[in-house]
Amino acid sequence: MRLCLSVFILLLTLPLFATTHGYGESDNSNGADTVASVDTVASADTVASADTVASVDTVASAGTTRHRNRIERWRDDIRERIHNKINEPYDTTRDNRYWFRSMKHGIVNFDDESMGYPRFLKWSWRVYKWGDRAFNSYDTTYVVSTGKNWKFTIKNKNWIDHFLGKNELGRMSFTSGAASNIGAYLSFMAVSVGYSLDVDRIFETKGTSELLEFSFTCARFTAEAYKLTNTGKMRTQIKLASENDWREGDKLNALQRRSWGLSAYYFFNCHKYARAAAYCYSKYQRRSAGSALVGFSITGYKFTINPDDLTETQVATLATLQFNQVRYTDYCFSGGYAHNIVLHPRWLLNLTGAAGVGVKHIFSEETTPSSNKFAATLRGRLALTYNHKKYFAGLQAYGNIGLFLAGERRFSYTIADITTVFGIRF
Numbered sequence: 001m002r003l004c005l006s007v008f009i010l011l012l013t014l015p016l017f018a019t020t021h022g023y024g025e026s027d028n029s030n031g032a033d034t035v036a037s038v039d040t041v042a043s044a045d046t047v048a049s050a051d052t053v054a055s056v057d058t059v060a061s062a063g064t065t066r067h068r069n070r071i072e073r074w075r076d077d078i079r080e081r082i083h084n085k086i087n088e089p090y091d092t093t094r095d096n097r098y099w100f101r102s103m104k105h106g107i108v109n110f111d112d113e114s115m116g117y118p119r120f121l122k123w124s125w126r127v128y129k130w131g132d133r134a135f136n137s138y139d140t141t142y143v144v145s146t147g148k149n150w151k152f153t154i155k156n157k158n159w160i161d162h163f164l165g166k167n168e169l170g171r172m173s174f175t176s177g178a179a180s181n182i183g184a185y186l187s188f189m190a191v192s193v194g195y196s197l198d199v200d201r202i203f204e205t206k207g208t209s210e211l212l213e214f215s216f217t218c219a220r221f222t223a224e225a226y227k228l229t230n231t232g233k234m235r236t237q238i239k240l241a242s243e244n245d246w247r248e249g250d251k252l253n254a255l256q257r258r259s260w261g262l263s264a265y266y267f268f269n270c271h272k273y274a275r276a277a278a279y280c281y282s283k284y285q286r287r288s289a290g291s292a293l294v295g296f297s298i299t300g301y302k303f304t305i306n307p308d309d310l311t312e313t314q315v316a317t318l319a320t321l322q323f324n325q326v327r328y329t330d331y332c333f334s335g336g337y338a339h340n341i342v343l344h345p346r347w348l349l350n351l352t353g354a355a356g357v358g359v360k361h362i363f364s365e366e367t368t369p370s371s372n373k374f375a376a377t378l379r380g381r382l383a384l385t386y387n388h389k390k391y392f393a394g395l396q397a398y399g400n401i402g403l404f405l406a407g408e409r410r411f412s413y414t415i416a417d418i419t420t421v422f423g424i425r426f
Contacts, residue, residue: 159417
């Protein structure tokens with residue numbers, strides 16, 4: 001029910017993006033009644049004086065006159081002042097202050113080196129131009145810019161996770177129900193930051209999950225960071241090595257999961273393939289293209305058992321298994337392939353897969369010392385994107401499996417989510 005409600009809430013936000021009427025504009029659909037004919041001639045009895053026709057306090061529309069509200073008067077006054085300031089005469093002498101005078105009048109050409117920029121601004125401009133050419137240049141036959149720098153996005157993440165632990169004494173399995181998060185994201189050029197909370201907070205005073213995300217994406221590479229906390233209910237299963245059947249428990253908040261991660265990937269075919277077209281919505285992929293990728297990831301996990309949320313039998317079994325907490329960090333190098341398929345000028349499908357190997361550092365516990373083990377990870381992504389002028393929508397799927405084996409000790413953690421996206425560029 002909570003998942004359905006979260007999707008329903010997102011659907012309710014669509015009219016906010018689809019509206020085309022501004023503040024104070026008329027919503028009359030009958031254009032014939034609102035457009036004044038230029039051929040109409042007023043009689044001598046109805047001709048208004050020059051002082052009343054151009055009144056700043058009234059707005060004439062189809063034979064009716066209404067007073068402007070305070071916000072409209074402030075808006076028009078600010079517009080007039082800005083217009084007068086920009087268009088007033090100024091000294092156009094090309095000296096070392098010309099750039100400042102031009103900036104005050106809204107006339108700055110960053111490609112014109114004769115603007116008289118100070119040394120630091122000129123150096124910064126050259127560094128920016130070099131970085132833009134080196135890291136964010138595309139073949140315009142395949143990729144073009146949207147022409148907008150800012151984006152506001154609403155995301156609804158629906159995900160599940162599974163933890164499996166095994167040692168010589170037995171096994172433990174924790175499987176969550178579907179968790180639903182809703183959050184807002186703000187992006188400027190290549191940078192994006194967002195925060196989401198679980199929908200459970202609508203029904204309960206205490207939340208169960210929260211997610212903070214950051215990303216930087218350009219043509220050559222992408223970098224992402226996140227921090228996730230989840231204490232949602234999970235189905236608990238425990239089995240001793242001497243037993244054949246699992247001991248199933250209720251859905252309890254027994255396993256608290258906390259994780260953080262940092263990852264970066266380099267795209268070899270960066271001039272034709274644009275990850276930003278599928279996941280950042282700052283580019284348009286005009287023709288289908290793919291790219292091999294290589295990167296690294298650092299991921300930290302901490303799983304803690306809360307005995308207060310277990311039955312007495314489960315507590316006794318966990319004591320026998322000598323398990324109450326697992327904390328480890330993965331360091332992996334990975335490679336894979338990503339492909340953008342242009343289904344239609346407005347529709348784009350992305351498929352991405354990557355596999356990695358590395359080292360898992362297991363932190364010490366009361367019963368076991370710290371150690372380093374072989375680790376493996378497998379990640380997959382899918383994104384279906386729709387663009388319509390300055391608006392966009394998407395459906396994304398993500399899966400990540402982390403695994404390590406150390407003799408009789410085995411741990412695996414799997415997380416999968418489906419995300420719906422709605423946003424606007426400006």
